[in-house]
Amino acid sequence: MRRWYIYIYIVLFNLLLHLPEALFAQYYLYNDAPINIDASFTRHSIESSAQKSIFNVLTIKNKSNRQENLTLNITVPQGWAVIGSEKNDINLNPFDSIILPIRVAVGAKVKGDIGYSIIASLTDSKGNTVKNVYCFVKIPRVTDLSIRYIGKLSYFDPVNNSTEFSVVIKNKGNREEPVNLLFDGNRQLVIGNQRQALFSSDVSIPPYTDSTFTFRAELKDEELFGKNMFGLKSIITTVDTTLRSTYWFRKIESQYKNYISPNNKPLNIEFIALGILDATRKPIKSVIVDGKTLFKGNSELYYFYRNFASSTESDFYKNTRMYLGGTFGNWNIEIGDNNRSFETVLFGRGGYLAFQNKKIKIEVIANKNQKSDLDNIGGALNITPTLTSKIFTGIAYSKSNLTEFESKLYYLGSGFTINKKHNFYTLLGYNQLTRELSGKKEHTEFGGEFNYNSIIGRLNTIIKAKYGSQLYNSSQAGRLNIYVNPQWYINPKNKLSLYYTHNINERPTIQGTAITNNSIMGNHEIKVEHMFLVSPSVHAFWGPAVEYYNWKGATNFPPNGAFRSINYKIIVGARLKNATGTSTLTPKIEIARSSVLEFPFQNTDSVSIGNKNFGYQYFSLNYRDNSFNVIAFYTSGPRSILEQSSYSYSNKTTRRLQFMPSFDRFIYKNVVRLHAGLSYTNNLVAKSSYSNITGQVYWYLPKDWRFYVLGVYTLQSRTNPQDNVENYQSLYVEASLRKEFNLQHPRVKFYDIELVFFKDFDGNFIQGDNEPGVKNVLLNISRESSDANSNIPGDFYNAELLSNNFGKVKLERIPEGIYKLVYNPIGKDAGTFSKALEEMTLTVDKNKILYIPFVEKNKVFGKIVLSRSRLSGLGRIDVSNVRITATDSKGRTYTTLTDKNGDFVLFAPITDQYVVNINNIFYENFDLRQNNFKVQFNGYKQFEVNFVFDEKIRRINFSPSTQDAQLANIMQVRRTNLRGSVKDASTLTPIRARVNLVNTKTNTVVTSMYSSSQTGDYSISFMADDYYLLEILADGYWYHSENLNLNQVTTFLNVTKDVLLKPISIGSKIELNIRFDINKTDLASESVAELNRLIRLLKDNGNIKIEVQGHSDDLEALNNPQISEERAKIVARFLIENGFSNIQIRGFGNTIPISSNDTEQGRALNRRVEIEVVSK
Incomplete structure (x- = not known):
């Protein structure tokens, strides 16, 4: 078994040992193994911005054991650029690597908050993609938004009361920006086709773009009350910004009528019929004749006559008021019914004389009052030693022819200012009175007045006091009035005020020569008020007050009886204005608690005192705008001293409502004006009411005629003790017809002027039937001088007008003089036409129509061409600022200058032809092939003219002699x-x-x-x-x-x-370099150049006035005495036609020769024209 395991181990070992050799042999056997390449950017993500360059490094590695042949392609977003080659061939050995620097320029219009990618793509020889590598570029958001109006002011079309305005929004950022435009016309302007007073629009602005938005604004058809400027509030909102501004519109009429007060017209006549619908009496007829005539200097003559209910011939003298007066230099004389105040009013039929200059004024009057048979004499002296001080004194004497009444009143006063902050006014009066009253005939009375006001830091103070003793011969008799009002401005939004008033009226009841009763009525009040600003359109105020009443000597009071009460009050109110400030609303509430301190009947057994402690409430409302006014009151409880006395006696309270609206405005153009008013009072306790309705219609007719009708209807209703209702009513009607005669004054005369702006198609400066007017031409007319050196009624200095649809502007009754006209088209009606004339001078000496052309200008362009010699040694020649002149057939010239390259462009109005020439500054070294060109456009808009200069080739002989005659061709x-x-x-x-x-x-x-x-x-x-x-x-x-x-x-x-x-000073003189042939007045061509020089000088000194003086020789003076003046006129005509008219003309003949007349040369020098400055 062990041998078997050993055998297995040996086999496995051999397999492991030889496996790589087997794999290697397999690759070469089939030749289809994939390419083993690795690539990467050093920085995977980069942040940049528009128009910047970014840098990165690309690393490529060959991981195989064979050589690779690759192609590298760099791909960038649209609008970007690779700095260098976008395509590269790369050869990599086995296991080798390469590092490539990559630089890319970022595009100009990249968008923010977007990630862009740079792609590095590797392909093999067959085009197959081997590797893609990405580098991401992040563009941060950039916000750069600017918003502005085109212009600062727009003018309404005088016919349809509309115009356009434009908003320019520039987005220099890299993101699309949403914008909201909100316009508020304040109820007077409507915007857009929907005619909205509050208009809103949302728009989107792409990056890197300029967007213009145009809107139509229209003025609402309503009474403007003389207002001609209208503001359009705008709120323009972006993502992160809110812009608030106001754009202004102006309404200008195409017609101006210079208003001259009827008091300054030579003749006015008015017929009045009074009580024309009265069933019980015949209508009363009255006539008013008045006027004023202005003479040279400061002299004037004025008069007035009006009769009152004249039925007999004597009534036209007795029952009238009439006077005739005049001002002649420093003197003022008046006879007839005159009225002047010398601390007491002296009114009657007599005379008045006054002298006044800058330091002193003396007045004397003497008259007789026809009704009271009172003779009056008075005089006054007023001395003004400085601009901030004055001293005055006077005397008034009156004596009755019916009684033993006689009054001598003396007064002395002064006014002065200290440190420009403290102003004082004082008056003391002393009155010696002769009048039989209660056994006393002689009386000594006193009067006086003191006023003071000051502004010290945030504290303003006003103090007024006026006093007259009981029999003082003045309207102030028996009165003492004191008013104190310090105001402390805590800050711009808070003000604290203290009010103190002290009023006493002590007037005796006189029957025959006895004083039967002395009545004293007075009130004293102290009030503290805090006023604060709630918002720009709302003011609020509140404060406590204490008022004390005192009344003695009433006819129904027992002897030595008096009524006294004290009132503790709280007053709260506000004043509200609308956004345009044309209307205000003022509500006010007064709540009081009153206590009776003394009652005249409290010791009388038959009468017992009523309520001793009570209160009252008082509410008032006042609304006012340009044509409508409403005043309303409601009182609950006894408020006045009469009501409190009656309430304490009868225990009968008071509740009263008062309502008084009124209306006054033109109801049809500027022709018919209506004034209507209602006064309504209702005593809710007594069940009585009183109503008065007034209506008056004015009809303004052409030629300064005016007709009006006045009607007053009164209705009174009351409930008697038997609870029966009694009504009383009445109706009063009067009518008037008035004519104002616009006769000319010796001092100044007035004329009507009409200006017509038109498109001059044929360039002849005369409007033909086929040449339309130019509307919306803004005209500024201002007076420069006038022969009237003193005051001019209805004086006209300047005005702005806008031409109507026919291109017309009318001015009525403007004073004679010299006026400057400045005009510019502000609408689109002019199109390609432009002003033929710049600023103009208008002499107003008669009624006239002036036609002002707009012409379509053609373009003359070209250049200077220098043909240089090959052997030229002149170097670089400056061809800039060479003058090119185009002259038309009427002598009008238009000029321009060449630029650094010798190019020029000249725009000239359409006309028959032009002669274009150049100022030859190169004549020493160059010959000009053609000095001028005749240009006829013949319907074309452009014409090219080139001036060619050939460089001279010459030899110079510095020693000319007769021996060199054979060298005649040498210059x-x-x-x-x-x-x-x-x-x-x-x-x-x-x-x-x-x-x-x-x-x-x-x-x-x-x-x-x-x-x-x-x-x-x-x-x-x-x-x-x-x-x-x-x-x-x-x-x-x-x-x-x-x-x-x-x-x-x-x-x-x-x-x-x-x-x-x-x-150039007054009296300085220049002799023009102009010579005339014998008995001739013609200007030679070289004389025109001399006069052009004079024109330029005079326009640079436009405030001077010159005298053109013509001269002749001795023979001409005998044969043709007027020739010197004719020469002055021909020169003056040239100056006027070329824009300078502040001229006077004079011919001297041969009275001032500058040379002897014995020779022809001397006589030629005497035939001349001189210019002298006469005013500056």
């Missing part, structure tokens, strides 16, 4: 060196000025430089010619220009020109 060059200085003509200080050398043939600048700001020196070297002009320009100075007639014959010429520039 002779003469060079001029011009130098000098530029200085101020008044101070001789150096000036930094631009010095230009101009070729008068081509009107182009040959060369240009600046003079030294330190010395004023300049130096120019140029090729000599006979057609040069020297031009020198400096800010704030008149320009200088002169022709350079050098007559150079030598090769080199040195010329010195020192120039003195005159400052």
